[in-house]
Amino acid sequence: MLWYKAWRESRMRFLLSASTIAVMCLVYTILNTRLYPGVVHDHASVRSYTQYIHWTIFGGVVRALLQLSCLLLGLGGLQRDRKQNTLGFTLALPVSRASLVASRASLGFVQVLVLAAIPSLIVTVASRAVGQELPLDYALRFIPLWAAGGIFTFAISFIASVLLSSEYVSLAVAYLTYIFYLAAVRHPTFGRFHLHVADFMSGLFPHYLDRSTMLWTSTYAINPIVCFFAAALLLIAVSGLVTSRQDL
Amino acid sequence: MLWYKSFREIRVVTLVGILGMAAACVLIVINQQAMRAHADTQMTYIAYIWKSVYNSIGRDIFVILCIILGSGGLLQERAHGTSGFTLALPVSRRRIIFTRAMIGYFGVLAIAAVPIAVVPFVSRYVGEQYPIGQNIGFFFLWAGCGAVFYGLTFLLAHWIEGDYLSVLIAVPSLMLYGALLNLPWLSQLRMLNIFDILNGEEMPYLNETQHLLVAPLPWLALGVMVAVSAVLITFAARRIEPLDF
Numbered sequence: 016m017l018w019y020k021a022w023r024e025s026r027m028r029f030l031l032s033a034s035t036i037a038v039m040c041l042v043y044t045i046l047n048t049r050l051y052p053g054v055v056h057d058h059a060s061v062r063s064y065t066q067y068i069h070w071t072i073f074g075g076v077v078r079a080l081l082q083l084s085c086l087l088l089g090l091g092g093l094q095r096d097r098k099q100n101t102l103g104f105t106l107a108l109p110v111s112r113a114s115l116v117a118s119r120a121s122l123g124f125v126q127v128l129v130l131a132a133i134p135s136l137i138v139t140v141a142s143r144a145v146g147q148e149l150p151l152d153y154a155l156r157f158i159p160l161w162a163a164g165g166i167f168t169f170a171i172s173f174i175a176s177v178l179l180s181s182e183y184v185s186l187a188v189a190y191l192t193y194i195f196y197l198a199a200v201r202h203p204t205f206g207r208f209h210l211h212v213a214d215f216m217s218g219l220f221p222h223y224l225d226r227s228t229m230l231w232t233s234t235y236a237i238n239p240i241v242c243f244f245a246a247a248l249l250l251i252a253v254s255g256l257v258t259s260r261q262d263l
Numbered sequence: 264m265l266w267y268k269s270f271r272e273i274r275v276v277t278l279v280g281i282l283g284m285a286a287a288c289v290l291i292v293i294n295q296q297a298m299r300a301h302a303d304t305q306m307t308y309i310a311y312i313w314k315s316v317y318n319s320i321g322r323d324i325f326v327i328l329c330i331i332l333g334s335g336g337l338l339q340e341r342a343h344g345t346s347g348f349t350l351a352l353p354v355s356r357r358r359i360i361f362t363r364a365m366i367g368y369f370g371v372l373a374i375a376a377v378p379i380a381v382v383p384f385v386s387r388y389v390g391e392q393y394p395i396g397q398n399i400g401f402f403f404l405w406a407g408c409g410a411v412f413y414g415l416t417f418l419l420a421h422w423i424e425g426d427y428l429s430v431l432i433a434v435p436s437l438m439l440y441g442a443l444l445n446l447p448w449l450s451q452l453r454m455l456n457i458f459d460i461l462n463g464e465e466m467p468y469l470n471e472t473q474h475l476l477v478a479p480l481p482w483l484a485l486g487v488m489v490a491v492s493a494v495l496i497t498f499a500a501r502r503i504e505p506l507d508f
Contacts (some may be wrong), residue, residue: 053450056450183276187283
């Protein structure tokens with residue numbers, strides 16, 4: 016029942032995210048012949064359809080859209096219930112606060128996983144429909160990267176939603192935190208640690224992709240995926256701890 | 264009193280935005296030496312500021328904050344069960360909407376003005392100089408373009424009920440608009456590219472080698488943007504007026 020409650024609270028956001036991601040993938044794939052010259056103008060290194068798809072979808076706008084969706088999916092929870100004067104009903108349920116946090120987090124993980132899988136499937140099918148070739152194997156390899164990176168992004172806003180009571184302040188703080196995190200890990204001091212989640216999701220750090228061809232190399236390592244997932248779990252665990260001690 | 268009510272509703276987001284933008288500007292300037300030393304190509308301090316503040320982190324923060332400031336409003340109050348109190352005030356709904364829109368836009372202007380106060384001042388602290396006139400020029404560009412981002416989200420927030428849904432529609436809409444600008448016939452109309460107007464990229468008023476605003480700003484385009492935003496806000500008011508709460 017807790018899952019159903021969490022689903023009811025986030026379903027509009029999830030369905031809207033899924034739709035917008037699907038639409039953006041279709042736009043870039045179906046209109047590829049018309050949009051290609053503009054993308055080449057912006058990124059001179061783009062010379063093939065695969066590179067075009069990477070710069071627009073797997074490492075571009077659609078990836079950013081997925082991350083924004085993850086930030087928005089992470090918001091909500093008990094603080095929002097308090098704002099809407101429904102906190103009493105939620106806390107009256109015969110479950111612990113940790114269960115409430117766990118159900119919301121686990122549903123969020125599943126939602127992020129589904130969102131991460133959408134582009135790979137749509138782009139492969141749509142590419143074939145417009146006479147272009149994009150191997151399914153190429154697209155599928157992005158799913159673990161997008162899922163781990165997306166869950167990490169989700170966890171950032173999740174903890175913001177636990178700490179702050181206003182929905183829009185939580186969103187602003189979560190977004191600013193995310194931007195500052197990206198800026199910090201771009202600093203030369205941290206550059207060698209490959210902590211940039213957006214580049215990780217794009218397959219650029221660590222060097223999963225050959226930067227000149229945007230094709231997969233043989234260095235597809237599982238460790239960074241596990242690390243981002245573990246970092247997300249840690250943030251969720253902290254959120255759970257904070258929630259269980261919070262005076263709501 | 265309505266002004267004060269609207270101010271109370273958005274003050275924390277505005278303050279967080281101002282502080283976030285100020286922190287971003289300070290960190291960008293303070294780390295300039297390390298970042299420029301590790302850049303792919305050599306660049307001047309002025310180019311670095313343009314790339315970091317007006318074409319990257321600062322711009323991204325500004326756009327999202329405009330969108331967040333545009334969210335909220337009477338439909339969200341209905342979800343919270345407080346719309347009755349607002350509607351019981353002895354003023355028209357139109358006035359409530361316009362007051363809220365004005366105060367929100369002042370928030371957008373406040374965030375856009377942060378680099379004027381921070382960048383030249385901190386630049387001096389690190390032994391560099393950035394002309395304040397450039398900051399003022401970019402302020403006007405941000406104010407014009409920000410009005411559109413703000414107006415679009417404001418309309419969506421008064422059209423669709425549900426937390427964050429206006430944000431979730433506004434951002435992909437802008438992304439879709441950005442993608443469609445790559446269409447050959449649309450890319451010819453330079454003044455339709457709001458993202459390029461925002462930072463001056465490939466625009467006649469920005470010198471791309473020096474990264475300085477050199478020609479008069481596109482006042483007509485900026486005026487049209489503010490007018491478009493006013494139209495969007497009027498639509499929002501017209502949508503709310505007959506609504507049964």
